[in-house]
Amino acid sequence: xxxxxxxxxxxxxxxxxxxxxxxxxxxxxxxxxxxxxxxxxxxxxxxxxxxxxxxxxxxxxxxxxxxxxxxxxxxxxxxxxxxxxxxxxxxxxxxxxxxxxxxxxxxxxxxxxxxxxxxxxxxxxxxxxxxxxxxxxxxxxxxxxxxxxxxxxxxxxxxxxxxxxxxxxxxxxxxxxxxxxxxxxxxxxxxxxxxxxxxxxxxxxxxxxxxxxxxxxxxxxxxxxxxxxxxxxxxxxxxxxxxxxxxxxxxxxxxxxxxxxxxxxxxxxxxxxxxxxxxxxxxxxxxxxxxxxxxxxxxxxxxxxxxxxxxxxxxxxxxxxxxxxxxxxxxxxxxxxxxxxxxxxxxxxxxxxxxxxxxxxxxxxxxxxxxxxxxxxxxxxxxxxxxxxxxxxxxxxxxxxxxxxxxxxxxxxxxxxxxxxxxxxxxxxxxxxxxxxxxxxxxxxxxxxxxxxxxxxxxxxxxxxxxxxxxxxxxxxxxxxxxxxxxxxxxxxxxxxxxxxxxxxxxxxxxxxxxxxxxxxxxxxxxxxxxxxxxxxxxxxxxxxxxxxxxxxxxxxxxxxxxxxxxxxxxxxxxxxxxxxxxxxxxxxxxxxxxxxxxxxxxxxxxxxxxxxxxxxxxxxxx
Amino acid sequence: xxxxxxxxxxxxxxxxxxxxxxxxxxxxxxxxxxxxxxxxxxxxxxxxxxxxxxxxxxxxxxxxxxxxxxxxxxxxxxxxxxxxxxxxxxxxxxxxxxxxxxxxxxxxxxxxxxxxxxxxxxxxxxxxxxxxxxxxxxxxxxxxxxxxxxxxxxxxxxxxxxxxxxxxxxxxxxxxxxxxxxxxxxxxxxxxxxxxxxxxxxxxxxxxxxxxxxxxxxxxxxxxxxxxxxxxxxxxxxxxxxxxxxxxxxxxxxxxxxxxxxxxxxxxxxxxxxxxxxxxxxxxxxxxxxxxxxxxxx
Ligand SMILES: Cc1cc2nc3c(=O)[nH]c(=O)nc-3n(C[C@H](O)[C@H](O)[C@H](O)COP(=O)(O)O)c2cc1C
Ligand code: SF4
Ligand code: SF4
Ligand code: FES
Numbered sequence: 001x002x003x004x005x006x007x008x009x010x011x012x013x014x015x016x017x018x019x020x021x022x023x024x025x026x027x028x029x030x031x032x033x034x035x036x037x038x039x040x041x042x043x044x045x046x047x048x049x050x051x052x053x054x055x056x057x058x059x060x061x062x063x064x065x066x067x068x069x070x071x072x073x074x075x076x077x078x079x080x081x082x083x084x085x086x087x088x089x090x091x092x093x094x095x096x097x098x099x100x101x102x103x104x105x106x107x108x109x110x111x112x113x114x115x116x117x118x119x120x121x122x123x124x125x126x127x128x129x130x131x132x133x134x135x136x137x138x139x140x141x142x143x144x145x146x147x148x149x150x151x152x153x154x155x156x157x158x159x160x161x162x163x164x165x166x167x168x169x170x171x172x173x174x175x176x177x178x179x180x181x182x183x184x185x186x187x188x189x190x191x192x193x194x195x196x197x198x199x200x201x202x203x204x205x206x207x208x209x210x211x212x213x214x215x216x217x218x219x220x221x222x223x224x225x226x227x228x229x230x231x232x233x234x235x236x237x238x239x240x241x242x243x244x245x246x247x248x249x250x251x252x253x254x255x256x257x258x259x260x261x262x263x264x265x266x267x268x269x270x271x272x273x274x275x276x277x278x279x280x281x282x283x284x285x286x287x288x289x290x291x292x293x294x295x296x297x298x299x300x301x302x303x304x305x306x307x308x309x310x311x312x313x314x315x316x317x318x319x320x321x322x323x324x325x326x327x328x329x330x331x332x333x334x335x336x337x338x339x340x341x342x343x344x345x346x347x348x349x350x351x352x353x354x355x356x357x358x359x360x361x362x363x364x365x366x367x368x369x370x371x372x373x374x375x376x377x378x379x380x381x382x383x384x385x386x387x388x389x390x391x392x393x394x395x396x397x398x399x400x401x402x403x404x405x406x407x408x409x410x411x412x413x414x415x416x417x418x419x420x421x422x423x424x425x426x427x428x429x430x431x432x433x434x435x436x437x438x439x440x441x442x443x444x445x446x447x448x449x450x451x452x453x454x455x456x457x458x459x460x461x462x463x464x465x466x467x468x469x470x471x472x473x474x475x476x477x478x479x480x481x482x483x484x485x486x487x488x489x490x491x492x493x494x495x496x497x498x499x500x501x502x503x504x505x506x507x508x509x510x511x512x513x514x515x516x517x518x519x520x521x522x523x524x525x526x527x528x529x530x531x532x533x534x535x536x537x538x539x540x541x542x543x544x545x546x547x548x549x550x551x552x553x554x555x556x557x558x559x560x561x562x563x564x565x566x567x568x569x570x571x572x573x574x575x576x577x578x579x580x581x582x583x584x585x586x587x588x589x590x591x592x593x594x595x596x597x598x599x600x601x602x603x604x605x606x607x608x609x610x611x612x613x614x615x616x617x618x619x620x621x622x623x
Numbered sequence: 624x625x626x627x628x629x630x631x632x633x634x635x636x637x638x639x640x641x642x643x644x645x646x647x648x649x650x651x652x653x654x655x656x657x658x659x660x661x662x663x664x665x666x667x668x669x670x671x672x673x674x675x676x677x678x679x680x681x682x683x684x685x686x687x688x689x690x691x692x693x694x695x696x697x698x699x700x701x702x703x704x705x706x707x708x709x710x711x712x713x714x715x716x717x718x719x720x721x722x723x724x725x726x727x728x729x730x731x732x733x734x735x736x737x738x739x740x741x742x743x744x745x746x747x748x749x750x751x752x753x754x755x756x757x758x759x760x761x762x763x764x765x766x767x768x769x770x771x772x773x774x775x776x777x778x779x780x781x782x783x784x785x786x787x788x789x790x791x792x793x794x795x796x797x798x799x800x801x802x803x804x805x806x807x808x809x810x811x812x813x814x815x816x817x818x819x820x821x822x823x824x825x826x827x828x829x830x831x832x833x834x835x836x837x838x839x840x841x842x843x844x845x846x847x848x849x850x851x852x853x854x855x856x857x858x859x860x861x862x863x864x865x866x867x868x869x870x871x872x873x874x875x876x877x878x879x880x881x882x883x884x885x886x887x888x889x890x891x892x893x894x895x896x897x898x899x900x901x902x903x904x905x906x907x908x909x910x911x912x913x914x915x916x917x918x919x920x921x
Contacts, residue, residue, distance in 0.1 A: 078817035078833050080820035080822075080832065084821055088823070353824070375699045515824075515825040516824060517828035519702050520744060521743065524747045526826075555739050559740065595778050
């Protein structure tokens, strides 16, 4: 580490001084000062607990224990509930976690671009271990699940704001800015210049929809008739499940309830997916217009956009679009002059929990709770937000609905294949020359996409993210369509140099990290699976472990509570089936070997005693 | 199965159910015959709104369960009560019975799955049955015997979970918590206290108590609370009554859990044995020995 220069020593001491002064200021009234405005903004509504906590955390970078006293009193919620909710979300902290909180995006695409070396380099420059807070409390560095910047990675979040295209230089610069305690708001703007990278446009990305035009079409055609057009278009959800959008809206409209709600799912947590990011950045009007159409059809006066915490940097832009729409009478009361057309949209932020993309977990989260999937039935269309009929649709689904309202269902249905109508936006990343967004009519082949994005020597494509399917070279003529390769949008390309075992291992770790923990099979099973993959990686694997993985898979498929558990074994099963050599390479053992490694278990003792000689090792001591 | 497909199926359920007029199958049969379903071939009558497990219990048929307790709203998290209804896996504690449904429960396939789930629960926490005060009254242990679990099979996680002995009358041994949330539900819904809550996520999920200090002594908890008597395992334990009933004479030593009516509350609220504390430690009784941990069982 070398000897510290006096200047650097001074810097370290000054870091200590400020933290001390920070820690001293924490009696309860200090908290009331910044919490009360937040509480009034949310009308002391306990359903907004998550939003209140996210805002409250901004003050110290974590939720202070005294702040919970105040919130508990004001919201009339037990402390245990507030702590339980905070404990669920990765981006909320109950303990000091550094003034600068750096999270390296850790999707496989970030790994392929060298994120681990960059993180290590930043850690050593700033004298901090990954996952720990620096001794002086200045910062912490850790990893986080895919941040949706795979086309411009490696990426990181600093205090929840995204920085793309990390290089060694950029990482050095960031380390220096942190060391100099420059506030993030004063960092070079180019660090935060997120690109859209739209590479292929079709009907949606090339639509130039004039704000209000789809609503005008709806009012002209009639509500009932517009729903008919949506049904005629055969539009199916773009968030992964592929349920008929028209049918969903109809069910919701027909469900009895005091209020109906429209929710746009912008949680986009599936690794390798980033189309919703671009739609919200460049096509927000289309998305909000789709929500407003839906509101008119199902009879809702309130809607939510659930925006993943990783996309927080889009918040101001989205608020501005909403405000502009209100001014244009496209949102709010008396929309386009119709006294009975009232609808407004509120944006709720997520806080680092992939499971909140699952629609019932999302609704729990909107209600300010832990994001645990509900028991279904009943489904959200009858019992959603506050148990009222609720439509939950993906960002792309709402944008497509706007197009359909404008151009008609038959026009839309004519595009694509016999079973999959319209277009699909793919988020292409990984080993290719031109990563970014590609919009195609359904039916495009994997090979075509690979050619268009400049992928060479491709070994495999992971379609639809970690929970999707891994497609090998002999399947590249297959089609992107609901009845062939369905997808929520991710398209991650791996060339021949990639180790498909490591791809699967990354995804398995993702699922273990993101399991909500509600049900036994997924909570324990995803951790067991991730331990097994680590065991194989460490060379302790035998064919016995394969059989174990298959057994786990069967159990997770049949007994898990939600889709996360159902698909958690997919990446391993797919890669075992299609890239067996990547696994065989690791089966050093023919017979079963326990995962427990005695010599490794002694490493803690070695570290504590500062020994690393032969005598301190198990195997070598026999020599 | 791909998530997309799974979701297409589950979402399709919305459509299907409405299309099939599923609601009409919920207990009121159209031709005035009492509504029934079959459970492993046996005909089980049910009334509208009853779940599969409620109807089965009422008919005296045992379906293994841990997070379900007839006195509380079902949670559906442990998945021990998994059955196959019309060929599809589902949790019987949350799934409403429907007329004509064909349900399988006591089959090799499902019991194998239940055994694996039990093994997961055993390795996730720290369960040393011979030294546990709940041994013999524990639903986890009793269900493991019932399903014939002979070893933990998986590698142990050995989590670090400190005890909370702060309360004068009660002890919390989190090592045994299976996150069933019964204490959470009891404290919130019956006691109106919210003493307990779940925090964390995934494998780091854990129970917390309602106190700034994080200690039970600083909550409103009392031994009179319903929450003090619902834990199916040995987390929430009364102090100073250790081994009042000797191991070997406890509820599930007397008869297996499948034969114990409403095992949950009955076992948990068993009155303290009149003789007072028994000075003898746990007997080395084969019937109460915990499943022996081995590295693997093939
Ligand atoms: C674990 C999990 C994560 C999900 N994440 C998302 C997501 O990020 N965005 C999304 O639109 N749908 C996601 N879904 C699907 C939603 O549950 C739901 O089906 C979808 O939002 C419905 O909208 P659509 O019909 O427009 O696709 C997820 C599902 C599961 C099981
Ligand atoms: S399957 Fe996983 S994510 Fe879904 S409810 Fe169970 S633990 Fe939570
Ligand atoms: S303490 Fe007992 S009742 Fe409470 S969640 Fe844990 S196992 Fe269930
Ligand atoms: S008893 Fe049904 S899931 Fe636990």
